[in-house]
Amino acid sequence: MATERAKNFGKKILAYPNDQPSVVSSKDWVHNLARDPKNFLVLYITRLFPIFGWITRYNVGWLTGDIIAGLTVGMVLVPQSMSYATIATLPPEYGLYSAFVGTITYCLFATSKDVSIGPVAVMSLTVSQIIKYIDHKHPNEWSNPEIAINLAFICGFIVLGIGLLRLGWIVELIPVPAVAGFMTGSAINITASQVPGLMGITGFDTRAATYHVIINTLKGLGRTKKDAAFGLVGLFTLYAIRITCDRLARRYPRRARLLFFISAFRSAFVIVVLTLASWLYTRHRRSKKGLKHVGTPNIDPKLLSALAPKFPVATIILLLEHIAISKSFGRINGYKIDPNQELVAIGVTNTVGTVFGAYPATGSFSRSALKAKSGVRTPAAGILSGIIVLVSLYGLTPAFYWIPTAGLSAVIIHAVADLVTKPSQVYAYWRISPFEFFIWAAAVLVTIFSSIENGIYVSLSTSAALLIFRLAHPRGHFLGRVRVHANGSTSDARDVFVPLIDNNVINPQIRVEPPQPGILIYRFEETFLYPNCSIFNSEVVDHVKANTRRGKDLRLIPLSDRPWNDPGSRHGSTAEWEENVARPVLRAIVLDFSTVSQVDTTSVQALIDARDEIERWTNHSVEFHFASILSPWIRRSLIAGGFGYDRRIQSPHRLHDVAAIASDGNLQSDKPTATDIETGGWEEPSLTGSSYGEIHHGEASVVQVDTPFFHLDLAEAVAAAEIGLLKLSPQSSTSSSHSVENDDVKHNDSSA
Known part of the structure; x- marks a missing residue:
């Protein structure tokens, strides 16, 4: 056997x-x-096109909401897209190309009704910095649109691959403060770079580090041109309309919806007025209409090779910004998005968009918020927004020339201001997790004083470092017992186990009783894996050596035979031995695995090492009881490590070390002889007359009978350890009561 x-x-x-x-x-x-596998494949293909899940139930009520939202977003999308294209150092029409493809394509793959895909400020600024990088490395070899289109093509395929392979979970590794940090820094960066255009100041690089741009702008205030008349008036008008409509909506609630739409169209209104003023001020040539750059994209391998170092940052922004936005609006409006499917949508949008001359596009926070407030019902609203963009391309292209740069700068500054994290939210980061506040601050500062790329890398690296630190340094607690009476009734009482130390959570007026002398209860607060298993080993073993009795009398052992790392006093001290004898004899350790979802070879080996070291200290076997193990893989792993049963009377389920070079373990008899403290015996349980899922006393154990040291909950595990304490220490009842009392006092003091 x-x-x-x-x-x-x-x-x-x-x-x-x-x-x-x-x-x-x-x-x-x-x-x-x-x-x-057949059904799995059908489900996979069906999930690629969520539109089939709702389009068959489309109705007039949904159509009304989608028309209103589509028109509203379309009116904002046109001026914003052209403005963001200028950030990317591209002609304004390229922003409309990206907006058209994004809004039309997204509805086929969307799992969010609110998100609006198209050009965004942060991605546009990143594109401009990548163009600057390529121009510096390969001057005058490729045009700005060629660089942007090739970037969209490759990044789109990367994001599409991540979505198709269902790897969207990697986005969850990046916390909210890290995203907010580089978004805030990017918004400040964009605002600083647009102020010179707003004022008509030239003569320096507006794509340099933010602090350089701010300093140069202040130095150049004396060179302000007439552009400031367009820019400052436009920016003032945008804020005036917004603030006025918000105040009137609070004063006249019945007119709130009308005032909302007036406020929503403020960007389009300002652009139209400023364009008309520009045309009246200076007029000349006309421009070709429509989609002038439709065709197969020119994908240059040499250009792709030059762009390779910038693929990571562009890809991260594409997927991170979109997932963050879609999850936020899903949470606000009561639905869940599929991150993998959203990445598929972004990937398809950018790869298909290269045929239309589009540059990288992703989800927009400001337009998504506008879309949600407009009462959008389904992703089909994007189709109408795309039609408006297409009409603008064919009907208004000649007017694009007359749009003043200062007016576009005003629209950009007004739009990106909402990306800056509000002070109340920053304070919330500090209240909830000070470490994450510093991640936010680091991302903002690095973005301002260096670049968006470095800001992203800093936020990601610091987030990863914090995650590893938390995993590698978990909190664990030795527990005591508190008796809880429901509704003041002594008949309806139960035991709860809480930390023995004061943690500012448990009422300090409540007395926490330590476990019986000879028993330790320890709760993990993290999963038990290789990064943190040594911490557990140190905490438990050190606690055992400091608070329980050593099994061997060092006075009887020659100094030459003692271990080098724990030799004790040279000649052996009677006082030292008397102090040792006053401590309780360790008989059982109860481990609460309720928060442990995974174990691995290294962690199980650490558990084995801890047990071996503890038993060398006690000079006898110590029971290890486990509570709340619900994963069969954790159970299997612990059994492989020799846990779950009494090794003195049962055959081991493992070769002593699971991670050792060699093993000298001996396989013993397989026949169990002890009584199972949960079921009352090792006999095969009979379930005759009982229904599945219903277990009557004496018929069967909830857990398996061959592992009596695995328990359903912590209270049961502690009770089993206490019963085992009585069986293993029968002499305790006849020994000195004074010694037992001293043991209890010692345990109270040390544990507390």
């Missing part, structure tokens, strides 16, 4: 209420991931 157990090492053990443990192989586990 022992040989059979050794052969079955590495197999999964599952629990069934009507049988002994059933052993299934890892092959069966893999098969369960896709029990029906």
